Amino acid sequence: MDVLYNLSFWLLAIITVGSALMVVTLKNLSRAVIFLVIFFLGVGGFYFLMQAKFLALIQVVIYAGAVAVIFAFVIMLTPGLPGTKIRQSLNQGVALIITGLFLGSMSLLIYKQLAGAGKAAGIEKSLSLKDLGQVLFTDYLLPFELVSFVLLVALVGAVLLTARERGEGNGGLE
Amino acid sequence: MSLWQLLYEPDRWADEINKLITNWGLQLGIPVFITQLFLMIVVAVILLSFILLNVAFLTWLERKVAGHIQVRHGPMRTGPHGILQPVADGIKLLFKESITLPFVDNFIYTLSPAMMFTAAMLTYIVLPFAPGWVVAPLDYGLIFVFAAGGVSSFFVFTAGWSSNNKYSLLAGMRTIAQVISYEIPMILAALGVALFAGSLNLVEIVEAQKGLWNIVVQPLGFLLFLTAALGETHRAPFDLLEAEQELVAGYMTEYSGMRFALFYLGEYTHMFAAAALMTTLYLGGWQGPYLPPVVWFLLKAYALVLLIMWFRWTYPRIRIDHLMNFSWKFILPLALINLGVTALVLVW
Numbered sequence: 001m002d003v004l005y006n007l008s009f010w011l012l013a014i015i016t017v018g019s020a021l022m023v024v025t026l027k028n029l030s031r032a033v034i035f036l037v038i039f040f041l042g043v044g045g046f047y048f049l050m051q052a053k054f055l056a057l058i059q060v061v062i063y064a065g066a067v068a069v070i071f072a073f074v075i076m077l078t079p080g081l082p083g084t085k086i087r088q089s090l091n092q093g094v095a096l097i098i099t100g101l102f103l104g105s106m107s108l109l110i111y112k113q114l115a116g117a118g119k120a121a122g123i124e125k126s127l128s129l130k131d132l133g134q135v136l137f138t139d140y141l142l143p144f145e146l147v148s149f150v151l152l153v154a155l156v157g158a159v160l161l162t163a164r165e166r167g168e169g170n171g172g173l174e
Numbered sequence: 175m176s177l178w179q180l181l182y183e184p185d186r187w188a189d190e191i192n193k194l195i196t197n198w199g200l201q202l203g204i205p206v207f208i209t210q211l212f213l214m215i216v217v218a219v220i221l222l223s224f225i226l227l228n229v230a231f232l233t234w235l236e237r238k239v240a241g242h243i244q245v246r247h248g249p250m251r252t253g254p255h256g257i258l259q260p261v262a263d264g265i266k267l268l269f270k271e272s273i274t275l276p277f278v279d280n281f282i283y284t285l286s287p288a289m290m291f292t293a294a295m296l297t298y299i300v301l302p303f304a305p306g307w308v309v310a311p312l313d314y315g316l317i318f319v320f321a322a323g324g325v326s327s328f329f330v331f332t333a334g335w336s337s338n339n340k341y342s343l344l345a346g347m348r349t350i351a352q353v354i355s356y357e358i359p360m361i362l363a364a365l366g367v368a369l370f371a372g373s374l375n376l377v378e379i380v381e382a383q384k385g386l387w388n389i390v391v392q393p394l395g396f397l398l399f400l401t402a403a404l405g406e407t408h409r410a411p412f413d414l415l416e417a418e419q420e421l422v423a424g425y426m427t428e429y430s431g432m433r434f435a436l437f438y439l440g441e442y443t444h445m446f447a448a449a450a451l452m453t454t455l456y457l458g459g460w461q462g463p464y465l466p467p468v469v470w471f472l473l474k475a476y477a478l479v480l481l482i483m484w485f486r487w488t489y490p491r492i493r494i495d496h497l498m499n500f501s502w503k504f505i506l507p508l509a510l511i512n513l514g515v516t517a518l519v520l521v522w
Contacts, residue, residue, distance in 0.1 A: 061320060
């Protein structure tokens with residue numbers, strides 16, 4: 001089982017990192033969106049590998065199924081955008097320094113954490129749906145409700161913005 | 175092993191074969207994971223041949239159903255009652271030239287049909303055909319089905335866009351709008367069943383229906399799910415993305431040869447998956463008297479497929495704004511009410 005685990009880990013790593021690199025380096029935006037979907041699927045695969053099955057499936061439904069679709073919609077349906085070649089440059093000195101510092105400190109921290117434990121403890125049992133529901137509605141009730149409230153505000157805001165643009169008249173779908 | 179066991183206890187002998195091969199492998203010094211991998215490949219081949227044969231059968235069935243509803247015979251020349259027609263079609267499609275037009279985005283254009291079919295096939299991993307006959311009895315099987323469906327529809331959109339044809343693009347846009355608006359009531363309707371069974375695992379949902387099928391407890395849920403499934407699999411009367419009279423052939427217009435065939439495979443695979451899912455959720459899955467479990471499962475699923483085909487050749491297509499209104503203003507509130515009432519009944 002260990003061999004299979006390692007094999008799938010490296011396969012997923014290649015797919016995920018490769019497609020992420022493609023997303024940021026491709027000049028063609030429409031193709032970048034396709035690789036974004038593959039990247040989301042790869043991350044979902046990692047969650048599966050770590051036994052976080054619910055998170056993995058939600059990742060696929062929300063990110064690959066909805067967020068990427070919105071991206072694709074915006075990019076592919078904006079006139080003139082799909083054909084244009086976007087500029088790719090490497091002169092992002094400040095960004096490089098910040099990212100490098102962040103990556104360095106994170107890997108140092110993780111390395112220190114794991115050095116004591118030897119090997120990362122494998123997760124044996126995945127969280128059942130009942131456990132998840134219990135935790136969400138008891139220990140983390142306030143954050144959960146806050147998040148849903150924020151989402152509601154965003155929803156109402158979107159409706160309000162489009163309703164104002166449409167004006168008073170019967171300019172809608174009808 | 176008796177014939178009774180072979181037919182009625184498929185989980186028993188499937189398990190025995192698994193143990194036998196694993197032990198045999200251990201004796202020869204082959205690690206367990208390699209024998210498991212080998213068994214997985216065997217199962218995948220069986221499943222894949224079922225999917226392909228099923229699509230071949232469904233294309234023939236569709237033409238026969240259409241013919242008989244319109245008082246014609248349908249295909250008759252190839253084999254008895256035209257049963258070999260799919261073979262002829264398949265050979266024709268294989269030998270056709272796969273034309274790539276200039277000005278299409280070649281990468282996405284080639285990738286989309288393959289990815290669409292692959293995502294449609296993913297659903298079959300969690301479908302329980304009989305006790306023990308499921309590739310992966312995932313705890314969250316129900317969500318997995320919807321995840322695969324969402325990914326599949328994304329590639330329908332990219333196919334429509336990359337064809338560089340306004341009709342294909344329109345079809346792609348309609349796909350996204352339609353799938354998003356019908357996926358939500360579909361999930362909400364299915365959640366009612368999940369509440370009843372207390373699980374999202376499709377195997378457990380089937381086992382929870384012992385004695386009483388969910389269609390009796392959740393008749394409204396079944397009707398809503400059926401309607402939403404028609405929208406999700408874009409079958410008539412919701413087949414707006416390949417409306418022949420307006421959009422030529424929708425997102426498939428610019429495809430030919432084997433790529434076109436892949437879309438067809440994807441569509442029919444998706445349709446049977448929807449029927450099989452309805453069987454699992456509402457019609458008690460493999461359960462039934464006298465006949466073996468697999469036979470029951472296939473009987474129910476194909477009955478639903480026939481129903482869906484019957485709809486296609488009976489009802490006219492509805493307009494796109496009516497379609498959206500119908501989903502958001504009628505099906506979605508009803509699905510919410512259904513879910514709420516189910517939850518209330520279960521609490522009291």
